[in-house]
Amino acid sequence: MxxxxxxxxxKKFAATTVLHGIDLTIEDGEFFTLLGPSGCGKSTTLSCIAGLEKPTTGSIAVGDRTFVDIAANTFVPPEGRNLGMVFQSYALWPHMTVAQNLALPLKIRKVDKQQKQSLIDDALDKVGLLHLKDRYPHQMSGGQQQRVALARALVYSPTVLLLDEPLSNLDAQLREQARTWLKRLQSELGITTVYVTHDQEEALALSDRIAVMQEGEMVQVGTPTEIYQEPATAGVAAFVGRCNFLLGRVEKTSGAGAEIVLDCNGQTIRTRTGEVEAGQAVSVAIRPERLKLLTSARTPSDGANVLKARVLNSSYIGSRHEYELQIGNQLVQVLTGRPGLGGEVALSVEPEACLPYPTTEPVSGDVADLTTLAS
Known part of the structure; x- marks a missing residue:
């Protein structure tokens, strides 16, 4: 592929620019995800690749074939691109059986009858629905309909598969099962796949690489591990997974990291160096699972920061306990396997887990604001 x-x-719509000079290469056979909040431009990018939208500037090529080059006045319509696309709504014809839904794109491509039946059976077998080919969409579950839509996109052997939030209509348990199945199928087929979602967990679980988008720009492109552990901006740290943000000011920096005085309690902590300078106001990002709850009998000996805190409330969610704590006048969240904690506690966090960002860089409003001061 x-x-x-x-x-x-x-891409501009009237006077509004929704995409700003995107440059990107998606590798052969890669599962690549466009991730971001509503209105960030991810679906518009996918529509430009599909040919459903014509870009204002730029070019798009698949392999050695150019689909769009605005400067050269080149634009290949959607039907000439041989791309498979699955929409959020699945867009199945309700009056057609499963087999008839798959036959339609083959009919448009003038595939002969004998080959058509073989291609339909093969595509349905790939998604595990060959035995249901004579059913109508309304006779199937949401998960089965999603598989039919995927089979229809695969039946004519597209060069690239485009998926626009195809799992968003499924319930939580079915969604988790579907993404495991989808990743396995994509890996087996080896098809280059571009996937759009606003679900961070889904993006991390499925992708070879992720592009985090914000306001029509690609803020960071990297592997799931890079995006989660090495977020390029505070906005990425806030959007991808949960994150606490402690406000403070840089006291000094060195090769070993930065020393930052926290606004919430006046304590000095050590962090990674980051792109910050002495005297600069910063926001220190810390993942909830990187904060370790200590007892008075056990203190870290590895040079970790220790913060005094008070437990405000806790929640049990099966696989872990979630605690809300107060550090000085600021709230933080902690994820741990330890039950039944309350009152005054100490938190340990390694400097490498503390990521400083200039506070001039806004945190996304699409996530819970963990910098809210305790009343």
């Missing part, structure tokens, strides 16, 4: 190359892609 070929790679997808996007260069200087921009």
């Amino acid at each position: 070929p790679e997808v190359t996007i260069a200087n892609l921009s």
Whole structure:
């Protein structure tokens, strides 16, 4: 399967620019996810690749074939691109059986009858629905309909598979099962896949690489591990997974890291160096699972920061306990396997788990604001 190359892609709707000069290469056989909140431009990017939207500037190529080059006045319509697309709504024809839904794109491509039946059976077998080919969509569950939509996108052997939030209509348990199945199928087929979602957990679980988008720009592109553990901005740290943000000011920096005086309690902690300077106001991002709850009988000997805190409330969610704690006048969240904690506690966090960002860089409003001061 070929790679997808996007260069200087921009898109305007009237006077509003929704994509700002996107440059991106999606590797052959890669599962690549466009992740971001509503309105960030991820679906518009996918629509430009599919040919459903014409970019204002830029070019798009799949392998050695150019689909769009605005400067050269080149634009291949959707039906000439041989791309498979699955929409959020599945878009199945309700009056057609499963087999008839799959036959439609083959009919458009003038595939002969004998080959058509073989392709339909093969596509349905891939998604485990060959035995249901004579059913109508209304006779199937949401998960089965999603598989039919995927089979229809695969039946004519597309060069690239485009998926626009295909799991969002499923309930939580079925969604988790579907993404495991989808990743396995994509890996077996080796098809280059571009996936759009606002679900961070889904993106981390499925992707080879992720592009985090914000306001029409790609803020960071990397592997799931890089995106989660090495977020390029406070906005990425806030959007991808949960994150606490402790406000403070840089006292000094060195090769070993930065020393930051926290606003909430006046304590000095050590962090990674980051792109910060002495005297600068910062927000220190810390993942809830990187905060370790200590007892008075046990203190860290590895140079970790220790913060005094008070437990405000706790929740048991099966696999772990979630605690809300107060550090000085600031609230933080902690995820741990330890039950029944209350009152005054100490928190330990390694400097490498503390990521400082300039406070001039806003945190996304799409996530819970953990910098809210305790009343």
